[in-house]
Amino acid sequence: MTLEDLRAAAALRQQTCAQIKKMIVSRLDLPIEPAWITDDQPLFGRGLELDSLDVLELYVAIEAEFGVALYDSDMSVFGSVSRLADHVNPALAPSA
Amino acid sequence: MDSLTSPVKSAHPEGTAYGTVLDADVALRFSTLDAEYEAIRERAALLDLSGERIIEITGDAASAFAQRVLARDVEYLTAERCMTSLVLAEDGTAVDQVVVWGRETGLLLESSVGGGTRLLEHLKANADAGVEITDRTAEFALFGLEGPYAWGVVGRLIDGELAALPFESVVDTQWDGVDIVFARTGVTGEYGYKVLVPAESAEQLWTKAMEQAVPAGQEAVELAMLEVRQPVMRHEAGEGVDVLEMGAGWLVDITKEEFIGRDAVMAAFEAAAERRTVGFSGGDTVPAAGTPVTVDGEQIGEVVHAVHSIGLGSALGLLRLPPDLAAAGLKLTVGDTEVTTLTSPYVTPKSWSTPII
Known part of the structure; x- marks a missing residue:
């Protein structure tokens, strides 16, 4: 891939990540700007410190925003914003 | 001290x-x-x-x-x-x-x-x-x-x-x-x-x-x-x-x-950010800190730190890249080796699926 191809691929992921961050901040009413959350930031426990109630809220929000149902209780989906992006935008997943 | x-x-x-x-x-x-x-x-x-x-x-x-x-x-x-x-x-x-x-x-x-x-x-x-x-x-x-x-x-x-x-x-x-x-x-x-x-x-x-x-x-x-x-x-x-x-x-x-x-x-x-950090894996050789990251021979960043990951079976480390290239899923060259940038966590902890009983 050329440098421009790589920039385009990175922009696609960063757009999805930005959409996820905006959704998290809005749905959970967090007092921070979405851009403050980094793509690699852990969402639960250490990191953004979301809890199990927040997970339920995010399940609903993700389905409404991205049309993707995440009901398999696989917590690794929430390992980071970028990991979540793989699941809500299949074009980003490593196998794509 | x-x-x-x-x-x-x-x-x-x-x-x-x-x-x-x-x-x-x-x-x-x-x-x-x-x-x-x-x-x-x-x-x-x-x-x-x-x-x-x-x-x-x-x-x-x-x-x-x-x-x-x-x-x-x-x-x-x-x-x-x-x-x-x-x-x-x-x-x-x-x-x-x-x-x-x-x-x-x-x-x-x-x-x-x-x-x-x-x-x-x-x-x-x-x-x-x-x-x-x-x-x-x-x-x-x-x-x-x-x-x-x-x-x-x-x-x-x-x-x-x-x-x-x-x-x-x-x-x-x-x-x-x-x-x-x-x-x-x-x-x-x-x-x-x-x-x-x-x-x-x-x-x-x-x-x-x-x-x-x-x-x-x-x-x-x-x-x-x-x-x-x-x-x-x-x-x-x-x-x-x-x-x-x-x-x-x-x-x-x-x-x-x-x-x-x-x-x-x-x-x-x-x-405007100048550099951001992203993880990578690939290759058997662990690159030293400072090893150039290149695309088509052009240097775009460098290795921060790397080790051999037992969990991944390859080199694993962090890169500092321009913000518009600091994203997972990209194929880049570190030294002479092709690597892929990653989403975190790079290894999923077993504890995430292991209940306390």
Whole structure:
């Protein structure tokens, strides 16, 4: 891939990540700007410190925003914003 | 200031390999990296965290001082809670990453491994009237238990009810009749616990713990930390590298109105970023820090730090890249090797799918 191809691929992921961050901040009413959350930031426990109630809220929000149902209780989906992006935008997943 | 050594060094397994990490002489490997890593990721590992300084902050102004020097909000941190925070310099670079233990009489700050002297000097240089800063390291030993079955070890050694405490809880309790401070916190993404024990009982308790868990040295711990993108300060926080470039903004409460380094962090946040950090894997050879990252022969960044990941079976590390290329899923060239940038965590901890029973 050329440098421009790589920039385009990175922009696609960063757009999805930005959409996820905006959704998290809005749905959970967090007092921070979405851009403050980094793509690699852990969402639960250490990191953004979301809890199990927040997970339920995010399940609903993700389905409404991205049309993707995440009901398999696989917590690794929430390992980071970028990991979540793989699941809500299949074009980003490593196998794509 | 003297280099730290472990108070339980004489009880370490025969053949333990030691090395210097900043201001501390620590166990790098007790046995083999493979065995210790396997204990962290598959069973339960025992960590000797004696390379971390324990610094007590007390006095009438302790709370206000802690709020000023810590990048996270500790105003409501009770004696039953702990949290991880960065300590920043005025220029927004990281002085250290600490675990803050709430205590009735003030706070305990646990430095990163080998980072204690620098932390202590920074705290003293910024001390206010009404604050006492005391290095308590020699009075304690600090042990860690990490792994998907570390909760079972806590149950067998101390008390099963402690294993399921909420994350970042702190409890004053006893272990074999010895007063200890117990916390549920860790760094590898697995179930993690820490035990602060009096130095005079440390060897006795370490020996007991060795019967239940495999001791793991600094190399295995740092590998496991990198795999879940937990910052390893000595590799990631270089001169002139701000916390946003490190990707450690999550250890800063930017909603807190005032703390040392806040203005610099805010300025960096509002300015156009020059570099960002992203993980990568690929190849069998571990590239040195500073190895160029290229695309079609053009250098676009460099390696921050890399190791061989046992979990991935390849080199694993961090790259500093321009922001418009700092994303997962890209094929880049590091040295002569093709690598792929990654989403975090790079290895999914087994504890995430292992219930405490």
